[in-house]
Amino acid sequence: MRLAAIxxxxxxxxxxTAQEPAPEANxxxxxxxxxxxxxxxxxxxxxxxxxxxxxxxVGQKFSQKALDDLTKRLRDELPGRxxxxxxxxxxxxxxxxxxxxxxxxxxxRFDVSISRFLYHSKQGWSGKVVADWGLDYAAxxxxxxxxxxxxxxxxxxxxxxxxxxxxxxxxxxxxRFLFETYHQQWNxxxxxxxxxxxxxxxxxxxRKSFAPTLTVAPLRPxxxxxxxxxxxxxxxxxxxxxxxAHAAVAEVRYQxxxxxxxxxxxxxxANYSLRAANRTLQSDFVxxxxxxxxxxxxSNRRQSLLVVATAGRLTGxxxxxxxxxxxxxxxxxxxxxxxxxxxxxxxxxxxxxxxxYRLFQAFYDAGAVWDRGQRAVTKHAVGFGFRQxxxxxxxxxxxxxxxxxxxxxxxxxxxxxxxxxxx
Numbered sequence: 001m002r003l004a005a006i007x008x009x010x011x012x013x014x015x016x017t018a019q020e021p022a023p024e025a026n027x028x029x030x031x032x033x034x035x036x037x038x039x040x041x042x043x044x045x046x047x048x049x050x051x052x053x054x055x056x057x058v059g060q061k062f063s064q065k066a067l068d069d070l071t072k073r074l075r076d077e078l079p080g081r082x083x084x085x086x087x088x089x090x091x092x093x094x095x096x097x098x099x100x101x102x103x104x105x106x107x108x109r110f111d112v113s114i115s116r117f118l119y120h121s122k123q124g125w126s127g128k129v130v131a132d133w134g135l136d137y138a139a140x141x142x143x144x145x146x147x148x149x150x151x152x153x154x155x156x157x158x159x160x161x162x163x164x165x166x167x168x169x170x171x172x173x174x175x176r177f178l179f180e181t182y183h184q185q186w187n188x189x190x191x192x193x194x195x196x197x198x199x200x201x202x203x204x205x206x207r208k209s210f211a212p213t214l215t216v217a218p219l220r221p222x223x224x225x226x227x228x229x230x231x232x233x234x235x236x237x238x239x240x241x242x243x244x245a246h247a248a249v250a251e252v253r254y255q256x257x258x259x260x261x262x263x264x265x266x267x268x269x270a271n272y273s274l275r276a277a278n279r280t281l282q283s284d285f286v287x288x289x290x291x292x293x294x295x296x297x298x299s300n301r302r303q304s305l306l307v308v309a310t311a312g313r314l315t316g317x318x319x320x321x322x323x324x325x326x327x328x329x330x331x332x333x334x335x336x337x338x339x340x341x342x343x344x345x346x347x348x349x350x351x352x353x354x355x356x357y358r359l360f361q362a363f364y365d366a367g368a369v370w371d372r373g374q375r376a377v378t379k380h381a382v383g384f385g386f387r388q389x390x391x392x393x394x395x396x397x398x399x400x401x402x403x404x405x406x407x408x409x410x411x412x413x414x415x416x417x418x419x420x421x422x423x
Contacts (some may be wrong), residue, residue: 002318005259028062033325034090041078044306044322044361047220047422049257050077052101062087062096071100109134115144118420122336122377123149126420150328152321153190153337156207158182174215190320200343201319204233204238213249219300221256225249229275233319245319246281247289248358249275267297275322283403287316291324302348304350304356309419310367312348324348326369328378334381334405336416345369347376359386361403380408386419 019178036054038046054070057063067085075083109132116128130144142162149155162178186203213227216306231245250275258266275289295308310331312324323344325339331350350367362384368376385403402419 003111013078018055028087028096029064031062031094031096033057033060033062033088033210034092034095036098036100038074038100038102040079043078044394046074046077046398047257049259050074056132057098059249062377063097065157067098074100074102113151113221114421116420116422118150118329119418120150120420121417123155123328124153128151128160137164137167137355146180149311152328153187153323153325153342154203154321155185156182156321172217176211176213176215178213179209179213180211182206185339187342189338195341197343200323201317202235202403203320204235204243204250205233211249222256223253225253228281230281231319233321235422238261243319245285247287248281249276263300265297265299266297267295269293269295277316277318285319287314287318287322289314289318289322299356302358306352306354306356308351308352308354310348314346315372318346324369326350326367331349331421332367332379332381333363333383333418334407334416335379340379341369345374349376356387359388361387363403363405365405379407382408 003205017153025191027328037257038054038058050070052075053073057066071083071085076083076145082103084103085138085202086101088097088099089095090097097330097353099251102214102273110133111132112128114127115130120126126148128148129147130142130151132140134140140163142160142164144160145158146160147155147157157179160178160180160218162176164174166174183206184204191203194200194362200282209229210230211227211229213225215223215225217223225251229245229247229249230239231247232242232367233245234242250269254268256268260266271291271293273289273291275287277283277287279286287351291310291311291312292421293308293310295306296305297306299305314322320343323346325337325344327335327340332340347370348371349369350365352363352365354361354363356362365381365383368378370376383403383405385401387403389399401419405416405417405418406413
């Protein structure tokens with residue numbers, strides 16, 4: 001027994017055992033990638049950059065982490081699809097083939113998510129919670145709760161619901177029916193300003209809308225949307241009554257990304273929207289609203305430079321929710337919108353210049369909102385904070401951010417703090 005114990009101790013302490021290498025995490029990582037193929041979806045449907053990154057695996061040693069990262073990007077590119085990895089022996093010795101099989105999700109699903117959550121030190125909290133019941137890959141029913149003081153002159157709170165189909169005839173055609181019903185709260189500055197502007201339509205207690213929209217993507221970077229927006233507002237003054245703001249709507253969205261010879265990444269995004277309310281649609285308000293936005297981002301591995309320019313023009317008699325505003329979590333940060341223009345305006349011009357190093361950001365905003373016949377007064381703001389985009393091409397809207405911004409003006413400058421997330 002004593003001899004057996006000594007032999008056992010020597011065996012466990014032997015150098016051969018102590019230096020035995022750990023098994024490889026993935027046996028395929030000793031092989032070279034011979035080819036990468038995608039099945040179930042045309043490769044022309046993918047962004048050019050994603051397709052190029054997948055093909056860059058060819059000729060390299062197989063990396064499960066790199067493949068997982070690209071698979072996740074592919075799932076983000078094709079929402080509602082499943083992506084299954086298959087690695088098989090290649091035709092050449094010491095080589096493997098990679099196949100990514102894309103398939104439609106047929107099962108029902110039910111997801112509840114916070115699509116927006118924001119705190120603004122002057123405006124308070126804003127949020128949106130949405131439940132999405134996916135009937136299958138192509139169709140889903142949505143229902144949400146909203147309380148928002150950031151976007152418009154009013155704080156609006158209520159319900160949003162609808163039906164959307166992501167595939168009508170083909171993946172390039174989508175259809176959505178959206179219904180919204182809100183109650184409003186108004187800032188005292190807006191109420192005081194209305195007393196001096198009888199030409200501006202008054203406040204309303206409730207707002208309801210129904211908006212069917214058809215979206216077509218003729219080319220991968222380009223999307224076109226057409227539809228109507230039937231809106232009803234219950235005004236308060238001079239007497240309570242319901243007025244209609246029915247409008248034809250159209251929107252063009254363009255988004256592209258590419259790399260140059262120095263491996264710098266370039267992201268371009270542009271949006272143009274048109275809303276035209278007229279008597280043909282039995283609208284009590286008659287107006288035309290144009291809004292255009294352009295964004296460009298240049299980035300390398302750690303740094304990026306972002307430029308966003310926005311312009312708007314409104315003609316005719318429009319309700320308050322159509323008037324342009326500046327001074328929220330996305331525009332003229334550092335200013336409170338009721339200090340800029342408590343009634344908003346019919347003309348808009350705004351520009352953002354932003355520098356980022358990893359998550360750190362420093363920005364400069366400049367903009368003006370005014371009415372026709374008035375002189376435009378440009379205001380400026382500066383700030384810093386952190387920002388993490390949801391996906392590399394999200395030029396206009398951050399995924400998660402926090403910042404402190406200051407108005408550039410004479411006298412006392414009170415900072416504004418903002419933190420939030422968008423999905």
